[in-house]
Amino acid sequence: MEKNKYYYATKFSARVIEEAHDLFLSQLGVTKEIGKPSKMSVNIGDEEWVFDTLQEFLSEYPKGNRCFFYHQIQECVFGVSFNEFINDEDYTRVYVIFPERSKIESIFQVFERNLDESKIVTESEPLxxxxxxxxxxxxxxxxxxxxxxxxxxxxxxxxxxxxxxxxxxxxxxxxxxxxxxxxxxxxxxxxxxxxxxxxxxxxxxxxxxxxxxxxxxxxxxxxxxxxxxxxxxxxxxxxxxxxxxxxxxxxxxxxxxxxxxxx
Missing domain, CATH: 3.40.50.450 (Rossmann fold)
Structure with missing residues (x-):
C-alpha cells in the first residue's frame, strides 16, 4: 500500500523529517545504525551533494533549493523531496509504502502536526x-x-x-x-x-x-x-x-x- 501527498508552499524542518524517519524505522524494528537511507541529496545553487550520513544531510537540508531523501527496507519505503521555485510555488512531496495502512497514516501525522509552522510565507510585492x-x-x-x-x-x-x-x-x-x-x-x-x-x-x-x-x-x-x-x-x-x-x-x-x- 502506498500514499503520496504534495504539500504546496511548504518546507518541513530537518527535525520533522528526522522524527518521521525515526517512526518509520521503529515500525520496522530497525535502529538508525542498521537502517541507513538509500539516498540523501541536497542541491545548493548549482551544486548537488550526496551524503553518507543522516546528520550530514539534516545539517545541509535547510540551505537546499532541492532536497531528496529516500529509504527503502525490503518492500517498505519512506521518501521526502523538496523543490524550490523562487518565482513559482515550492512544494514538499512525502511518500510512504507499507503493508499496513495505519502505519502509513501514523507517519503522515508527523507532517500534518507540523504543517502550520512549515508553511512558506510569501509577500505580494515583487522582490x-x-x-x-x-x-x-x-x-x-x-x-x-x-x-x-x-x-x-x-x-x-x-x-x-x-x-x-x-x-x-x-x-x-x-x-x-x-x-x-x-x-x-x-x-x-x-x-x-x-x-x-x-x-x-x-x-x-x-x-x-x-x-x-x-x-x-x-x-x-x-x-x-x-x-x-x-x-x-x-x-x-x-x-x-x-x-x-x-x-x-x-x-x-x-x-x-x-x-x-x-x-
Whole structure:
C-alpha cells in the first residue's frame, strides 16, 4: 500500500523529517545504525551533494533549493523531496509504502502536526535585490545567477537608466525600490598598513540599506583576505574564498527563502 501527498508552499524542518524517519524505522524494528537511507541529496545553487550520513544531510537540508531523501527496507519505503521555485510555488512531496495502512497514516501525522509552522510565507510585492559592489567584476556572476537562473529582479548602478541623476538620487531611488540588498566586499584598496579593504562607498551603502531594510535583509558578502571593518561582527555576513563568489549562492538563496518564501 502506498500514499503520496504534495504539500504546496511548504518546507518541513530537518527535525520533522528526522522524527518521521525515526517512526518509520521503529515500525520496522530497525535502529538508525542498521537502517541507513538509500539516498540523501541536497542541491545548493548549482551544486548537488550526496551524503553518507543522516546528520550530514539534516545539517545541509535547510540551505537546499532541492532536497531528496529516500529509504527503502525490503518492500517498505519512506521518501521526502523538496523543490524550490523562487518565482513559482515550492512544494514538499512525502511518500510512504507499507503493508499496513495505519502505519502509513501514523507517519503522515508527523507532517500534518507540523504543517502550520512549515508553511512558506510569501509577500505580494515583487522582490527586488540591490547589489552594491566595487570595481571587482565578480558581482556580475551573482547578478547573472539570481536574474537568469532564478528570474529575480536585480538592481545596481549599472542596471537601468541613470541619465541626469546624481549618485545620491540614484541611490535613494534604489533604496525605495529594493526589498533585499547584497553588498559585495572585495579587496580593492590598500591602507597604510598594506591591508586590503573594501571600497568605502560599498561599506556606506551597507549601512544605508541596513537602516532601511533591517539587518536580516541587508547582507555583507565578505571575500577572504579583506580587512574587517569595526562593526562587521554585528552584521549578517556570508564569507567566500578569494575570487569564488559562487560559494555564496546557496546561502543567499536560503536567506531569500527565509525572508520572503516563494516570490
Amino acid at each position: 527586488t535585490i540591490f547589489i552594491g559592489h566595487g570595481h571587482d567584476p565578480q558581482w556580475r556572476d551573482l547578478k547573472d545567477h539570481l536574474h537568469e537562473k532564478h528570474g529575480l529582479n536585480v538592481s545596481a548602478y549599472e542596471i537601468g537608466p541613470r541619465a541626469g541623476k546624481s549618485i545620491k538620487e540614484a541611490l535613494e531611488e534604489m533604496l525605495d525600490k529594493s526589498s533585499f540588498a547584497l553588498l559585495v566586499l572585495t579587496g580593492e584598496d590598500i591602507n597604510i598598513n598594506g591591508e586590503l579593504h573594501a571600497r568605502e562607498n560599498v561599506i556606506h551603502e551597507l549601512g544605508l540599506f541596513q537602516g532601511r531594510l533591517g539587518f536580516t535583509r541587508a547582507i555583507a558578502l565578505l571575500e577572504d583576505g579583506v580587512q574587517e571593518f569595526s562593526n562587521i561582527l554585528g552584521i549578517n555576513q556570508i564569507r567566500f574564498g578569494k575570487g569564488r563568489i559562487k560559494e555564496t549562492f546557496g546561502d543567499i538563496l536560503a536567506t531569500i527563502r527565509r525572508e520572503f518564501g516563494s516570490n
